Amino acid sequence: MKIAKALIFGGSALAISLLAGCKAGGDNQGLEYAPQMYHSVAYEPLTQIKDESQGTWLSNREDGKGEFFNSNVYNPHGMNMREPVANTVPRNKQGYLPYRLKAFELEQAALVQNPLESSEEVLKRGEVLFMQYCSACHGKTGQGDGKAGEIIGGVANLTGGAYVNLPEGHIFHVITKGKGRMGAHGSQIPEESRWKIVHYVKQVIQGQAAAAAPAPAVDSTAVAQVTPAN
Numbered sequence: 390m391k392i393a394k395a396l397i398f399g400g401s402a403l404a405i406s407l408l409a410g411c412k413a414g415g416d417n418q419g420l421e422y423a424p425q426m427y428h429s430v431a432y433e434p435l436t437q438i439k440d441e442s443q444g445t446w447l448s449n450r451e452d453g454k455g456e457f458f459n460s461n462v463y464n465p466h467g468m469n470m471r472e473p474v475a476n477t478v479p480r481n482k483q484g485y486l487p488y489r490l491k492a493f494e495l496e497q498a499a500l501v502q503n504p505l506e507s508s509e510e511v512l513k514r515g516e517v518l519f520m521q522y523c524s525a526c527h528g529k530t531g532q533g534d535g536k537a538g539e540i541i542g543g544v545a546n547l548t549g550g551a552y553v554n555l556p557e558g559h560i561f562h563v564i565t566k567g568k569g570r571m572g573a574h575g576s577q578i579p580e581e582s583r584w585k586i587v588h589y590v591k592q593v594i595q596g597q598a599a600a601a602a603p604a605p606a607v608d609s610t611a612v613a614q615v616t617p618a619n
């Protein structure tokens with residue numbers, strides 16, 4: 390009887406102290422059982438540790454190699470990240486080709502067509518984006534009378550003069566790369582959103598009908614190909 394009690398007492402004391410050890414929080418990550426089950430050992434794309442004995446002292450890897458060995462034996466030179474296939478062009482998530490025109494290549498930019506079909510939804514989103522990114526300078530109706538624009542000065546009135554006839558590709562290019570006193574917004578606004586703003590500027594701010602559906606061949610890469618290299 391005494392032994393049983395002692396066992397229960399001792400056992401629960403042990404269980405409590407073990408459970409207390411499981412606590413995690415704050416800077417304490419707690420203890421993990423078999424951490425490689427939770428954190429898979431991934432190839433690090435930009436490292437290439439080919440020495441199989443690196444970190445042997447720490448290793449419990451099944452392949453018997455050192456913990457820090459990080460090299461893909463199936464790739465040439467043990468590279469972890471393969472080079473892209475020759476003569477291929479990466480597309481982004483939306484399937485667009487990279488925009489390669491330089492800031493001064495406005496003429497070529499004007500030939501690029503809006504790849505995004507206009508719709509009520511696109512215009513609605515375009516409005517939100519215009520208010521967020523453009524209205525501070527260009528004003529809510531695009532007349533160049535935004536509060537920040539008053540200080541900067543020389544803001545284009547998008548509803549007047551030659552600005553009304555700007556091609557969509559030109560507007561996209563100005564948003565992306567900036568022009569004159571206007572800074573580039575390409576790094577702040579994703580490509581698709583920039584084309585939405587273009588639809589909004591053309592159809593709502595400038596009151597023009599949507600352009601015909603774009604011919605798929607005319608994109609910035611096709612235009613860039615006729616551009617002399619520089």
Ligand code: HEC
Pocket residue numbers: 519522523524525526527537538541542543544545547552555560563564568569570571572574586590
């Ligand atoms: C910080 C103020 C500012 C912001 C923000 C701004 N612009 Fe501008 N924008 C200007 C100024 C200034 C000009 C006149 C540029 C020049 O010719 O020197 C201009 C010119 C333009 C032009 C005429 C380009 C040309 O060919 O002359 C367009 C189109 C335009 N902006 C669109 C936009 C759109 C769309 C946005 C929102 C994504 C935007 N701008 C955001 C200040 C701004």
